[in-house]
Amino acid sequence: MHAPTLRHCYATEQIVTPLVPVQLSPSEPTIWCKLEYHNPSGSTKDRIARFILGKAVRSGQLRAGSEVVEASSGSTSISLALMAAQFDLRFLAVMPETVSSERIKMIKAFGAEVRLTPPAEGVAGAIAEAARHTEERGAFATDQFANPDNPAAHRHQTAAEIIAQVPARTVDVVVSGVGTGGTLVGLYQGFCDFGCRPVPVVARPTHCTGAYEAECSSFSARIPGVVDCLSTIFREADLADRVAIDIDDEEALETARRLIRHGFPVGPSSGLNFAAATRAARELRPDGVVVTVFPDRMERYFSTLLFD
Numbered sequence: 001m002h003a004p005t006l007r008h009c010y011a012t013e014q015i016v017t018p019l020v021p022v023q024l025s026p027s028e029p030t031i032w033c034k035l036e037y038h039n040p041s042g043s044t045k046d047r048i049a050r051f052i053l054g055k056a057v058r059s060g061q062l063r064a065g066s067e068v069v070e071a072s073s074g075s076t077s078i079s080l081a082l083m084a085a086q087f088d089l090r091f092l093a094v095m096p097e098t099v100s101s102e103r104i105k106m107i108k109a110f111g112a113e114v115r116l117t118p119p120a121e122g123v124a125g126a127i128a129e130a131a132r133h134t135e136e137r138g139a140f141a142t143d144q145f146a147n148p149d150n151p152a153a154h155r156h157q158t159a160a161e162i163i164a165q166v167p168a169r170t171v172d173v174v175v176s177g178v179g180t181g182g183t184l185v186g187l188y189q190g191f192c193d194f195g196c197r198p199v200p201v202v203a204r205p206t207h208c209t210g211a212y213e214a215e216c217s218s219f220s221a222r223i224p225g226v227v228d229c230l231s232t233i234f235r236e237a238d239l240a241d242r243v244a245i246d247i248d249d250e251e252a253l254e255t256a257r258r259l260i261r262h263g264f265p266v267g268p269s270s271g272l273n274f275a276a277a278t279r280a281a282r283e284l285r286p287d288g289v290v291v292t293v294f295p296d297r298m299e300r301y302f303s304t305l306l307f308d
Contacts, residue, residue, distance in 0.1 A: 014157065015039060015046075019165035019291075022274070024258055029281035030293045031274060032166055037265060039084045041106075042297035044158075048182060051078035051153035052142050057087055064088045067139040071095070071125055071130035073179070074103035075296050076144050083111035092139070094130040096122055104298040114168070144180045145231045151186035158183075159190020163290060170194075175201040175245075175277040177269050181234025183293055188239055197239055198291075199284055200239040203276030206246045227279030243284065246278040260298060267301045269295040 017038040023030040067090045070080050077093035084091035091112040092127040095103075098119045098206035107114050115133075117125040127145065134141040144150050163169060171191045176184040188200045256271025262268070270293075277292040301307065 004087075004131045008043075014050075016161050019162055021260075022262075022264070025260060028278055028284070029290070031277045031281060032162075032289060033264075033274065033277075034162060034291065034293045035264070036293055037297040038106035039079075039197055042299065043075040043079055044183065044293060044295045045076040045079035047153045047157060048144065048150045049076065049083040049142075051157070052147060052149045053080070053083050053089070054085055055149060056140060062087070062089060065090065066169050067092065067137060068142060069094065069130050069134050069137075069139045070142045071123065071126035072144065072146060073126075074099045074300065076180075077114075078103060078106045078110075078300070080142060081107045084112060085110045092117050092130075092133065093134070094126045096126055100300060100303050104300060106300065144182070144231060147174070148233070150180055150182035151189065151233055151237075154183055154186025155190040155193070159187050159194070163191070163194050163196075166289060166291070168289050170289060171196050171198045171291050171295070173201060173277070173280050173286045173290040174198045175203055175273055175290065175292040176278055177203040177205070177272045177276075178231070178234050181231045181237060183295070185237040185239065186234055187291075187293075197240075199280070200242045201276060201280045201284070202242065202244045203272050203292075204246045205249050205252055205272055206242050213242070241282070245279050247272055247275045247279075251275050256298075256306060259294075264294060265298045267298055268304070268306050269296065269297045 018035045020033055020035060021030045022033045039046035068080060068084055069092045070077055071094045073095060077095060081091050081093065086153055092115060093107050094115045094117060096119055097116045105115050117129050130141065135141060174187050174191060178184055184200055188198060191198045224233055250276055252272035255275040256266055256268050259266050259270060259274060273292040277290050281290045
């Protein structure tokens with residue numbers, strides 16, 4: 001096999017997404033929001049897909065026609081499908097049957113293969129099936145829940161963009177829901193690299209009852225991408241003075257709808273992040289710079305509760 005030849009280079013180029021101040025009403029605090037839905041596939045996951053696959057191609061681990069495998073609830077698989085098409089790679093997405101039909105169609109549209117696992121097994125079942133396929137076929141596993149290049153993409157790229165964009169050139173609080181934990185861990189580490197000492201805030205959806213693991217977000221099937229106790233990236237990260245803020249699913253969904261009505265075409269995880277960031281601004285640093293991420297676009301949620 002030959003080294004991959006890019007069919008088009010736009011997706012593999014570093015794209016700087018906007019950072020904007022968002023205030024939904026005069027009585028609410030202003031939150032600095034990174035509009036990650038401006039990435040080529042409409043998701044922040046383009047960053048880790050570009051970072052991981054680009055590094056593997058440059059090191060010779062991947063060549064034209066190589067197979068890439070990932071277990072994902074959707075957004076990471078969409079991003080990897082797009083990047084695999086750019087690099088002339090084959091891609092298999094292993095996902096629970098509960099993912100929205102829009103996500104499956106987007107992945108297949110990029111020429112990738114989709115394999116669905118039983119809903120009762122959740123993302124853990126998808127991870128197990130991806131590992132089995134990788135071992136049997138000798139495929140390249142991007143392994144987003146354990147790959148250190150996941151947070152590294154945000155540490156070296158996203159965090160630097162935000163510091164350059166925010167007028168104060170500093171961040172006091174960084175807020176994110178946790179799926180793999182790559183966004184929160186990477187941003188926190190990157191801000192620390194720039195001399196900031198931000199408070200890292202985990203936004204936790206609380207639809208499901210039960211005890212929380214100390215290092216993990218609760219799992220909510222209604223807030224895609226937020227996964228319970230699967231990520232070694234988050235579990236092993238040193239996030240000094242970490243705070244968890246619980247947000248009811250209905251509040252997260254309604255916040256996402258409010259953001260959409262204000263002209264931000266976002267999904268449920270953006271509602272979760274913004275609701276938690278608003279509370280963090282009030283309770284932790286009323287006069288500080290609070291930053292969060294709008295991870296993806298609303299189009300992949302048309303068949304979900306967000307648009308009921």
